[in-house]
Amino acid sequence: MSSVKPLRLTYAFDAYCGWCYGFGPALHEFAAANAxxxxxxxxxxxxxxxxxxxxxxxxxxxxxxxxxxxxxxxVTFGEGYRAALTDGAVVMDSADAATGLVALRSRPGANALDAAAAMQRAWYVDGRSLSDAEVYRDLATDLGLDADAVAAAYASPAARTEAEADFLEVRRLGVDGYPTLLLHTAHGTDRLGGPVSSADALTHALDQHLAATAGA
Known part of the structure; x- marks a missing residue:
């Protein structure tokens, strides 16, 4: 077992951000390759x-x-999403979506990146509102989580408070656009890649940082 501390990264995203949806597959591949x-x-x-x-x-x-x-x-956008665009009535409320992410990621065994991807599929493939509590029940089931617990968490003031804390932390980190992948370093944060970076490019950027640190 390695005693080396894992490198800390923060992924700042928004469930209603199309560029985050596009970045998702590469980020998942990068995260798996560097787990x-x-x-x-x-x-x-x-x-x-x-x-x-x-x-x-x-x-x-x-x-x-x-x-x-x-x-x-x-990436491809689904029929359900295109229908939602044509209808035009779904309100994109990032506070509700952020609360949903908190409800999912806070469950035992949850993977936050998988939860984020599932939410984006619900919107960008199926066209389902991320303000709908039933969406989180369905996503919880898909992710192997307790649907009742997720629904209860989504409705709780504590989850909304944690979602608002996410917003504050992202601003504190100086993020001004999405998606943003940050590597935490001894001197602050470094951005890794951009919205169209491949998994290999992200890994290369990480390797370059490590090489520069080792040579410092």
């Missing part, structure tokens, strides 16, 4: 909160952005 040496936490950034929590129809740039995301990352 023995990294410790990854997932925080919600709060992209659509307060006056920005509006029906998806209020953001007419989204379909065009999705085309670009698909071209650059290879």
């Amino acid at each position: 023995e040496r990294i410790e990854l936490r997932v925080l919600s950034g709060g992209l659509f909160t307060g006056p920005r929590a509006l029906p998806v129809s209020a953001y007419p740039h989204i379909p065009g952005a999705n085309e670009r995301i698909a071209q650059l990352t290879g």
Whole structure:
């Protein structure tokens, strides 16, 4: 058993961020490839909160952005999601989504990155609102978690408070866009890659940091 401390990383994302959806597969591959040496936490950034929590129809740039995301990352957007875009009524409320992530990731045996990906599939594939408590019951079941416990957590003030703490922590870290993957170092944080980085590119960036640290 290695006694080397794992490298700490923070993934700042938003469940309603299309670029985060596009980045997800590469990040998952990177996390799996480096599982023995990294410790990854997932925080919600709060992209659509307060006056920005509006029906998806209020953001007419989204379909065009999705085309670009698909071209650059290879992800696909599902029929359910396209129907939700056409209807335009789903309110994108990142505070609700962040609370849902807290409810999922706080369960024993939960993997926060898997939970985040499941939430994004619910929206970007199936077109389901991330403000719907039933979504979290279904995701909990899919993830092998206690659906009743997740539903109770989603409804709790404590989960909402923790979600708001995520937003504050992301701001404290200086994140100004999503997705952002940060490596915590002795002197602060370094950003690894960008929205269209491959898993190999992320691993290479991590290796470069380690080599630079070793040579310092």
